[in-house]
Amino acid sequence: MKQNKAYKFRIYPNEEQKIIFAKTFGCTRFIYNKMLSDKIDYYKQTKQKLNNTPAQYKIEFEWLKEVDSLALANAQMNLQKAFTNFFINTKSGFPKFKCKHKNKKSYTTNNQRNTITLENGFLKLPKLVYLVKVKQHRQIPKDYKIKSVTISQTPSEKYYASILCEYDNQIQTIEPKTFLGLDFSMKELYVASDETSADYPRYFRKSQEKLAREQRKLSRCVIGSKNRAKQGLKVAKLHEKVSNQRKDFLHKLSRQIANAYDCICIEDLDMKAMSQALNFGKSVADNGWGIFTTFLKYKLENLGKQLIKIDRWFPSSKTCSNCNHIKEDLSLNDRIYHCDCCGITINRDYNASINIRNQGIKLVIS
Numbered sequence: 001m002k003q004n005k006a007y008k009f010r011i012y013p014n015e016e017q018k019i020i021f022a023k024t025f026g027c028t029r030f031i032y033n034k035m036l037s038d039k040i041d042y043y044k045q046t047k048q049k050l051n052n053t054p055a056q057y058k059i060e061f062e063w064l065k066e067v068d069s070l071a072l073a074n075a076q077m078n079l080q081k082a083f084t085n086f087f088i089n090t091k092s093g094f095p096k097f098k099c100k101h102k103n104k105k106s107y108t109t110n111n112q113r114n115t116i117t118l119e120n121g122f123l124k125l126p127k128l129v130y131l132v133k134v135k136q137h138r139q140i141p142k143d144y145k146i147k148s149v150t151i152s153q154t155p156s157e158k159y160y161a162s163i164l165c166e167y168d169n170q171i172q173t174i175e176p177k178t179f180l181g182l183d184f185s186m187k188e189l190y191v192a193s194d195e196t197s198a199d200y201p202r203y204f205r206k207s208q209e210k211l212a213r214e215q216r217k218l219s220r221c222v223i224g225s226k227n228r229a230k231q232g233l234k235v236a237k238l239h240e241k242v243s244n245q246r247k248d249f250l251h252k253l254s255r256q257i258a259n260a261y262d263c264i265c266i267e268d269l270d271m272k273a274m275s276q277a278l279n280f281g282k283s284v285a286d287n288g289w290g291i292f293t294t295f296l297k298y299k300l301e302n303l304g305k306q307l308i309k310i311d312r313w314f315p316s317s318k319t320c321s322n323c324n325h326i327k328e329d330l331s332l333n334d335r336i337y338h339c340d341c342c343g344i345t346i347n348r349d350y351n352a353s354i355n356i357r358n359q360g361i362k363l364v365i366s
Contacts, residue, residue: 012133024067028075071107106152155236176263181357191349193357204286258299265360268309308360321354
């Protein structure tokens with residue numbers, strides 16, 4: 001079975017290569033916005049769909065020829081995907097124009113006729129005369145085929161290359177014998193059915209005071225000044241540090257769980273709705289439950305294991321894990337669950353995690 005895997009490396013382009021990257025970022029953004037604008041205008045005039053391509057704009061805008069043509073083609077595909085998602089599900093929203101200062105700076109190019117190679121810590125890319133230096137912390141197996149590369153620049157002015165590879169993988173599905181239920185916790189990330197919790201360090205909360213101080217300095221700087229650019233870079237580095245700390249913690253935690261259990265059971269939560277309720281936005285964004293479940297899912301799948309999602313309306317917190325009695329009057333303030341039927345007294349989150357595990361076992365067996 002063919003599978004894809006991405007390897008992300010930090011790259012160190014020289015000044016000439018930085019200029020080419022900046023041009024490509026700008027050209028892909030321009031072609032996306034131009035094609036979207038023309039599609040909208042054409043539909044207003046004719047009520048029909050316009051099938052435009054990047055090639056037809058190169059006559060009027062000759063500077064588009066200076067960058068990788070496949071990067072422009074991928075921008076067209078991204079626009080088409082945005083339209084498809086909108087018509088399939090209107091909740092995804094109508095395609096929006098890309099902004100130079102708000103959207104992520106990146107472009108994707110494909111490997112055609114071995115135009116992309118990674119050897120001895122150097123990356124070969126289309127339109128670049130010299131090879132780009134790469135901090136290669138791991139080797140890509142020789143039987144892996146490079147499909148595409150995404151070049152990106154962070155707000156802290158670091159450059160990264162995400163190399164997508166295709167390979168043959170024969171994963172044997174494991175019949176689950178050990179199950180673990182995880183109940184989402186705003187403070188601790190989760191409480192598990194084995195009576196453990198994540199004890200999430202809450203990196204954003206720890207850095208919030210320092211971030212607020214540096215952002216106040218940024219707000220006082222004159223727009224367009226060099227001091228504002230320097231301070232903006234400082235703020236971006238602080239945000240990047242928090243993000244890296246969070247990802248490192250969640251990667252290690254998800255790896256430990258994936259290695260220890262055959263099947264993990266969680267609730268199918270709407271994190272966006274939770275972040276908007278009761279002013280929980282910062283706490284939900286800080287612990288990164290969505291990222292954690294994504295890491296957990298692919299790590300389990302690579303081992304032939306399963307991640308089971310329980311229906312979000314399943315009353316895991318209100319149900320007694322001992323006698324299955326549902327306590328309808330349970331409120332958010334009740335952190336200890338006391339069953340009026342069997343008399344058991346148990347931690348609310350631990351009780352919910354047991355119910356999630358039991359429900360997951362039922363789904364797997366059925």
